[in-house]
Amino acid sequence: MPLQIFNVLGREKQLFEPLEEGRVGMYVCGPTVYDHAHLGHAKTYVAFDTIVRYLRYSGYDVLYVQNITDVGHLLDTGEDRILKKARQIQAVPMQIVETYTRSYFEDMDALHVVRPDISPRASGHVPEQIKMIEELIASGHAYVVDGSVYFDVSTAPEYGKLSNRKIDAQQAGWREGVNTDKRNPEDFALWKKAEPEHIMRWDSPWGEGFPGWHIECSAMARKYLGPTFDIHGGGIDNLFPHNECEIAQSESANGAPFARYWVLTGSLQVSDADGIPVKMSKSLGNFVTVKDALKQYRPEVIRFFIQTSHYAGPVIYSNDSMTSARGGWERIYHAVRLTEQMMNSAPEGDDGNAFLERLEQARAAFGAAMDDDFNTPKALATLQELTRDVNNLLNSDATVGLSVLQAIHETYDNLAGDVLGIMPQNGVTPMTDGDREAGLIELLIELRAKARAEKNYAESDRIRDALAELGVVLEDRPDGTIWRTV
């Protein structure tokens, strides 16, 4: 079955047909780098990582662009986020940007998030933004007031089509006294005049200033993906005004449709003191940083947790749900470890090759689930069902030949590893630390086997307990002992 995607623009599941056959241009709104990433960011970017991985697994040549916002994102006090942070810790703004950009990539790398092909920074694309603003002024979509430039929403008749908002109905929300430069309250800034104390400033045809928040995505998407491209992603919380403004700017400036499919992710929530779920966010202070979460759970478990619910829905983070995710992930992981260790001593040949059909069926079921709007929970269910059958096979008396074990392993490698990114990355280079460690563990297992054969259980348990302390779990099976890390 071909891939179907729920397009927020139109709010329906649609057959995915890229602009150019076999290629996908994709833009995802990235983070504002003024602090460490938290699990809410992880949910969004793991979700899009999974989508990109699946598109590539399906044979698409994906160009994935995800911006870094390092200028222009203002607080409601009119203060720039980056500048505020810089003042707090007495640093130069670009120092902040650099620190947290590195931190962001460090976290995403740890979570096995494949890096975007291009990670453009807003501050590095000011000329492109200025150019687009000039085009908008020339075509009558924007106007200059005292060194600032605003987009005239009344010139974009389709404004509101993504978020289903009608301009006239929103008047009530306008607060008196704010941004009185604007002709209409719903107009938004493309360029802001820099007050003397504003350090981040650039020359422009309208004097020194800095770009508005929305224009960066429009300018950078156009630069790297062209006026029209396939998929635009982001968190649902940016639906309005950010995404809506992007569309208005881009389509007005380019005279062409902007993104064809809009894919937005639901928010990560946390229960408050009364047990009511609320969004995890910086401003509420109820966040868990990715770095802290990684101290408690391995990256595969965090990914698995995120993938147990559909990307578009909300997810409630709690210790219980994480523990449950860990249990579910371990079941799959144990089967993979069992397969790997049986491969070490399996007979050559294809005994048990009737199982190959089951593997094909698993791939088909997994693909069908993912083709249905990237339904990762359903895809995981197909892996769990496969795992039950794999366990039954490997624990039976039947002989399983090496080629069949390899086929099983490859199936997990492709589906759980390549697509979902939930298999530990095992180094295949010879004599890595990992290999040395594996050799030492196996040596200890041999010593323990000798002790067990002599019924010296005190000694065998001592070895097992000591290894457990170090995070290596042993499991005795009729045909020997297997191990895995926790």
Place this chain on the structure above:
RNA sequence: GGCGUCGUGGCCGAGUGGUGAGGCAGAGGUCUGCAAAACCUUUUACGCGGGUUCGAUUCCCGCCGACGCCUCCA
């Protein structure tokens, strides 16, 4: 108030007009020096009220409730 998403068993979480997805937790069993793992069996479901239908958890209407956005957030 406006726009939107959603309400599934102890918990998490898919899905469908008519055979109880899957996982976690619980109970019993098999296996085992112990442990662990695995497998088998097993217990609780579809917010409330109407309507359409032979039949609705699934479609329609209303209500209630939760969350998100409308002002910075992935």
